[in-house]
């Protein structure tokens with residue numbers, strides 16, 4: 174869907190993209206990075222709206238330097254900032270955008286009605302946009318990106334300014350753009366956690382450089398950390414402590430699961446293979462306690478990013 178090779182964008186005072194090489198396939202892809210990481214700059218180059226300083230990029234097999242118009246016919250774009258005219262209704266605006274994309278009047282009206290319904294705007298669609306909430310405005314911006322039935326959409330910070338419920342609804346809509354219509358999505362966010370549930374693939378950039386690109390599954394793969402939860406008993410009213418002490422006596426270090434649901438009742442330890450599972454099982458059985466759970470913890474994207482960030486900082490410090 175998207176391929177860049179050594180792509181750089183230098184402004185007089187800032188390097189917004191720094192030799193970025195990345196491949197993005199079909200599905201929902203998250204483009205993650207802190208504010209100023211270069212996400213919007215990349216999107217503008219991919220749409221052929223802003224020339225790269227060096228390197229090359231292709232979208233749907235088309236060269237961004239030569240085929241900007243053809244790319245914009247096939248790609249929808251939801252910009253980050255509020256750019257909606259306050260005096261017209263959502264219907265008028267989206268019909269206008271559909272006409273601008275080349276749809277004939279009747280098709281433009283039909284597609285507008287369908288798309289606004291899909292994004293969850295009903296009778297409000299006849300009222301002027303100026304009176305809409307942030308969530309409704311984000312939906313209008315999403316609708317205009319989808320109305321010409323693109324193969325791919327670029328959504329720049331679509332959850333910005335939304336409360337948690339609005340955020341969840343928007344993420345659900347984004348997922349359905351792909352599952353219901355087969356349209357691929359590139360969605361940017363500075364919040365790593367929210368993309369974990371929504372995206373098939375995540376690309377992380379920092380200071381215009383590629384930090385990591387992998388499938389969400391690889392990001393959230395199992396760690397070697399085991400989480401253990403046990404029951405209490407009359408003999409051991411604090412079962413967790415009894416297991417911890419017994420494991421410590423056998424030379425196994427544990428830490429508590431602070432930050433996890435049920436913290437205080439959860440012990441974390443590093444699995445050294447099958448023998449760790451056997452040891453925990455035996456220790457719990459010897460104490461006459463019940464094992465509620467023993468499972469491998471999964472990584473969260475935010476943790477991976479933090480690790481990567483620390484590695485990067487370390488590399489910078491050590492001149493790597």
Ligand SMILES: Nc1ncnc2c1ncn2[C@@H]1O[C@H](COP(=O)(O)OP(=O)(O)OP(=O)(O)O)[C@@H](O)[C@H]1O
Pocket residue numbers: 184185187188189206207208209210211212213214215253330
């Ligand atoms: N037209 C421009 N002229 C000069 N500098 C720019 C221009 N556009 C972007 N920049 C700079 O390039 C860097 C990357 O900006 P960009 O908008 O791509 O980041 P971003 O990851 O999208 O962050 P945000 O979500 O805050 O927009 C920033 O330091 C920004 O100040």
